[in-house]
Amino acid sequence: MSNRVRSLIVICCLVFCSGCGHVISKDLRNKVDPSLTFGEVIQNPIAYKGKTVVWGGEIVQTLNQKNGTAEIEVFQIPLASRTDAPKAAKDSEGRFLILADKYLDPNLYQKEKRITVAGEILGEQIKPLGDMDYRYPIISSKQIHLWKEPNYRPYLPFSLSVGGAFSF
Numbered sequence: 001m002s003n004r005v006r007s008l009i010v011i012c013c014l015v016f017c018s019g020c021g022h023v024i025s026k027d028l029r030n031k032v033d034p035s036l037t038f039g040e041v042i043q044n045p046i047a048y049k050g051k052t053v054v055w056g057g058e059i060v061q062t063l064n065q066k067n068g069t070a071e072i073e074v075f076q077i078p079l080a081s082r083t084d085a086p087k088a089a090k091d092s093e094g095r096f097l098i099l100a101d102k103y104l105d106p107n108l109y110q111k112e113k114r115i116t117v118a119g120e121i122l123g124e125q126i127k128p129l130g131d132m133d134y135r136y137p138i139i140s141s142k143q144i145h146l147w148k149e150p151n152y153r154p155y156l157p158f159s160l161s162v163g164g165a166f167s168f
Contacts, residue, residue: 023084023145024054028118038076038137039093045124045137053139054079055096056086056116062109070104071097073136074115085147086114096137097125100144114147 022029031052038055041048057077064070074096077086098117109115119139126133 021083023116024118024143028052028143029054032118037093038078038096041121041137042094042096042135045121045135048121048137049123051121052118052142053121054084054116054118055139056084056114057092057096058086058090059109059111059113059115060095061111062104062106064103064106068101068103070100070102070109072100072104072109072115073097074117077114079116084116084145086116095129095134096139098139098141098144100141109146113149116145116147117141118143 032054033051036048036051036053038053041051041053055074055076056079057074060073060075062070062072075090076092076094076096077090079085080087098115098119099122117139119141122138122140125136125138127136128134
């Protein structure tokens with residue numbers, strides 16, 4: 001195999017593998033206690049005030065405040081260990097709030113979009129959720145990653161084609 005072909009293979013592998021890494025910076029990840037779980041924090045968020053976490057899930061709603069900040073309510077979903085992406089399965093231990101120090105466009109940060117955030121636990125906020133009062137852990141965002149949804153094309157059976165004619 002020529003050196004040129006080997007170089008091309010190495011470059012392709014590097015480009016391919018670079019898309020598989022964490023979306024949260026190494027500096028922030030180094031501040032996280034990996035043994036601290038969302039389930040522990042949600043029981044008593046105040047006890048973990050000041051701790052840095054990396055959490056993710058699906059956006060429930062984004063509310064911009066008059067003071068130029070934003071609050072994102074998130075339905076928590078565990079993250080994949082290699083990429084920090086919320087897993088496909090919707091196993092959840094609850095909800096949490098992200099406080100961002102800037103305006104976040106609700107059209108981008110919209111319901112059901114997947115999100116990963118690294119930040120510091122500020123405490124808790126009790127808010128109504130249906131007919132009950134719900135304890136939301138609050139984190140101050142240091143880094144947010146909004147996941148792009150894959151482009152899916154609907155599957156058309158072989159018997160359908162443009163114009164309605166059958167094709168084989």
